[in-house]
Amino acid sequence: MKNCWRSLLRMNLAAVLTLAAIHSLASELKVLTVTGTITSSAGRPLAGCLVSVVSEFGRSVPAFTDSNGNFTLEASVPSGSSTGSGNPAFLEIYWNRSLAFRQPLESLAIAQAAPNAGSSGQAVDWQSLWATGGRVVLQPIKVGK
Amino acid sequence: MIENVIAIIAAVGGIILLTGSLILLYQGRITLQAIQDRVQQGKQSDRSNADALSVEIGQIKVKSQYPTIALFLVAAGCFWLALQYGKGQRRLVSGILDDPNAKDYTVMYTGVMGVVYPDDKGQFEQEVPEDVHLVVLEIAKGGKEPQKFPLYPAKETQWPVKCSLRATAGTSPSPAPTFKVDPAQVATVEKELPPLKAQ
Numbered sequence: 476m477k478n479c480w481r482s483l484l485r486m487n488l489a490a491v492l493t494l495a496a497i498h499s500l501a502s503e504l505k506v507l508t509v510t511g512t513i514t515s516s517a518g519r520p521l522a523g524c525l526v527s528v529v530s531e532f533g534r535s536v537p538a539f540t541d542s543n544g545n546f547t548l549e550a551s552v553p554s555g556s557s558t559g560s561g562n563p564a565f566l567e568i569y570w571n572r573s574l575a576f577r578q579p580l581e582s583l584a585i586a587q588a589a590p591n592a593g594s595s596g597q598a599v600d601w602q603s604l605w606a607t608g609g610r611v612v613l614q615p616i617k618v619g620k
Numbered sequence: 621m622i623e624n625v626i627a628i629i630a631a632v633g634g635i636i637l638l639t640g641s642l643i644l645l646y647q648g649r650i651t652l653q654a655i656q657d658r659v660q661q662g663k664q665s666d667r668s669n670a671d672a673l674s675v676e677i678g679q680i681k682v683k684s685q686y687p688t689i690a691l692f693l694v695a696a697g698c699f700w701l702a703l704q705y706g707k708g709q710r711r712l713v714s715g716i717l718d719d720p721n722a723k724d725y726t727v728m729y730t731g732v733m734g735v736v737y738p739d740d741k742g743q744f745e746q747e748v749p750e751d752v753h754l755v756v757l758e759i760a761k762g763g764k765e766p767q768k769f770p771l772y773p774a775k776e777t778q779w780p781v782k783c784s785l786r787a788t789a790g791t792s793p794s795p796a797p798t799f800k801v802d803p804a805q806v807a808t809v810e811k812e813l814p815p816l817k818a819q
Contacts, residue, residue, distance in 0.1 A: 515799065523760035525726055525735065527816060534814045537728060537735060539758055539766035565807065569816065570762040571724055572737060575801045577809075620800040 503554045504532075505591075505608030509580075512615040513544045513568060520544025521618065525569040528552065528580065531562045537569075544615075552580075554605055568618055576618045587612040627705035634698030641691035650687045713755055713773050714745035714780035721761075730756040730768075734818030743780060746818050748773065759783060762799060 509528060513521045520543045527537035528550035535550035552564040566583060568576035581601040588599040590609040604611055644650045674683050684690045717725060722742030728735050729746050732755060738744040748755055755773060760766035769783050 516802075521763070521799070523762050523764045523766060525728070525760075525816070529813045529816075531811050531813065534816065536730075537816065539726075539728065539760045542765040565809070565813070567816070569726070570799055570801065571726065573801050574806055575799075576805045577807045578805065579807065618802075618805065620802045 511613035631702035717742035
């Protein structure tokens with residue numbers, strides 16, 4: 476009988492720990508709205524490129540660039556997705572079926588950004604965006620040769 | 621509808637079995653001891669070949685002399701059945717792209733999060749949850765503005781749905797026909813990343 480209760484207690488403990496881990500991971504995800512423009516190396520806007528943010532934890536719903544090369548997408552990224560953290564988030568750009576561009580998000584230049592909380596009047600960088608989530612407009616990205 | 625009813629019945633059955641077996645275990649009506657042990661200890665009448673659970677489905681044979689394990693296995697079976705029936709039903713949404721260069725295009729099932737590539741004949745398909753009423757297909761290729769095709773899967777009568785692309789409208793001001801990938805712009809990754817294409 477004692478063994479039975481011990482087993483039940485262990486199972487309950489395992490369930491609680493699993494739920495806590497899931498909750499912890501979910502609360503660590505931050506939503507970033509990423510906007511930008513894709514251009515050729517000559518600076519012409521590229522339409523029809525498929526853009527997506529991807530990390531080890533998942534991939535955002537991809538978005539096509541419009542006739543002006545503009546795109547907007549929403550990505551859930553792990554808090555602290557810097558390259559040093561070991562699970563960086565990348566921006567990927569596909570030209571038809573070919574992967575044409577993949578760079579860590581934090582390596583891309585920010586044109587404008589609005590974190591979800593705080594940092595009013597402070598310079599906005601990727602670190603504050605990882606911490607709170609928010610909106611970021613990237614500087615035009617040149618792709619291809 | 622019937623699937624939902626079966627799922628609910630199976631889930632409730634599983635919960636009742638699980639709770640019931642815990643109560644019986646608590647009351648001592650069933651134990652964690654095997655039937656053989658109880659017989660040897662004289663706690664149970666002589667039914668040395670009796671099993672608490674004996675299931676034979678074709679080549680698969682499951683036997684247990686532990687009443688508790690038997691009850692938990694049956695409960696687990698009920699939960700498995702509930703999960704099988706509770707899983708959302710899916711519907712195949714297929715299309716055909718009316719373009720001579722159809723295989724160059726990418727088709728995105730907006731709202732379902734799936735990217736698929738048409739085959740040489742321009743055909744493409746992707747499973748979507750049955751309760752999705754509207755699927756917007758966004759179709760584009762490098763240098764062309766994406767075109768949208770809203771689909772109402774429940775109302776469509778003919779599959780695959782024909783998608784005719786507008787000939788020149790929406791063409792990018794810079795089609796960039798000589799686009800070449802620069803390998804230096806594609807960073808290598810240590811761990812495998814989730815694929816772009818729908819699974």
